[in-house]
Amino acid sequence: MEFQRRGEPGQEQPVVLVDEVAYDLRDLTADIDGDFLAGDGIARVRQALQAGSLPQVDVTGLRYGPPVARPTAVVCIGMNYAAHAAESGSAPPEVPIVFFKHPNTVVGAYDDVAVPPRSEATDWEVELAVVIGRRARYLPNKAAARDHIAGYAVSNDVSERDYQIALSGTQWSKGKCCETFNPLGPSLVPADEVDAGALRLASWVNDEPRQDSSTADLIFDVEQIVYELSQFMVLEPGDVINTGTPQGVALSKKYPYLQPGDEMRLLIEGLGEQRQRLVAAEVPHGAGATAITR
Structure with a gap:
């Protein structure tokens, strides 16, 4: 279903x-x-x-629109695959790394993704998205998280790495919140029909393979993530949690960053496939990136 x-x-x-x-x-x-x-x-x-x-x-x-309308929050977990942490030059985290995307980044699975003005480091990230079905606050244990998960979807946590790292002020959201930076879907699959701990996820750029891994390699599994987040924030029905991306992104320096005209394709087995074309962001007359400094 x-x-x-x-x-x-x-x-x-x-x-x-x-x-x-x-x-x-x-x-x-x-x-x-x-x-x-x-x-x-x-x-x-x-x-x-x-x-x-x-x-x-x-x-x-x-x-295909996003499979859940108007999420009030998009919560993201960073460095949640050990190999991705290594390619980023970091040790695996001991606790979940949490950052946020603006909810209006969420677009459909086949919608265009806009490369920001002067961006030289736009990157792809295939991720398993968790969609909350019941309010979660101060859950007593990890097992309790199961009753609060409505289902799962494919997510692309598109990132601008210069904004994220060089201009971040030690937080990541500047590189995560550009318009169209979270394609979601095509489908929401109910949680009881998915083994979230054994899903293949993969990505391609211009039909060349990039990522190929399994959610079995998550450092913090989905139930642990929901449980821990509930200790620090109230998760509302319809909220989206991006659970992290595996190795194989451009940040590794093994692949070039994205440019207008490129095409991303992402797959999570059992949840579907999405594909986006990269386009240059339309900038209002008189605006632009001239105020951005390093």
């Missing part, structure tokens, strides 16, 4: 796919969002499918 939002930005319609057949969810919910997830929306959809009460809908050719 795959939850999707199909249509142009701001006009996406909620659907569920079962064996590649799409069913319209608009009789059950206006959108796939935090309210839907918190209101046992996934269970209600299963009941409706079993009852045969959902109409089929043709979504052929319709854009």
Whole structure:
């Protein structure tokens, strides 16, 4: 079962796919969002499918929107694969490294990604995204996290490494929050249908292989991440957690950084594939990057 939002930005319609057949969810919910997830929306959809009460809908050719609408937070875990920490010149962390992306970075799985003005270090990062289904605060243990996870999706934590490192002031979010820097989807797959600890994830640039790893190599698994985050913040339904990327990014200096005209392709087995074209960001007249200094 795959939850999707199909249509142009701001006009996406909620659907569920079962064996590649799409069913319209608009009789059950206006959108796939935090309210839907918190209101046992996934269970209600299963009941409706079993009852045969959902109409089929043709979504052929319709854009893939982000599979969850308007997340209130995008929380990210850094250096969560040991080999990626090594290629970045860092030791594996002893506790989760946490940073944030602005929620408006989230776009659809096949939407263009805009390279910022004068960027010379835009990078790709395939990641397993966790979508929260129930409010999580001060969870008592790691096992309790399972009941708060709605599902999983493919995420691309696009990063501008100069902004992240040279201009960061020791925090990373400057390099993570440029517009379009978090393609998500195409689908949200319910948590009980996914073995999040054994998923292959991979990426390509211009059809040349870059990353190829498994979530079995996560330093902090998804339940540990949700448990630990709940000790420091309240996670709300619909929030997205990017769980980290494996080795094989341009930061390693093994590959060139991205340029307009390049194409990224990302895959997580069981969750789907996404693809984005890199374009130059449109800059308003009179604006630009002239104020950025090193």
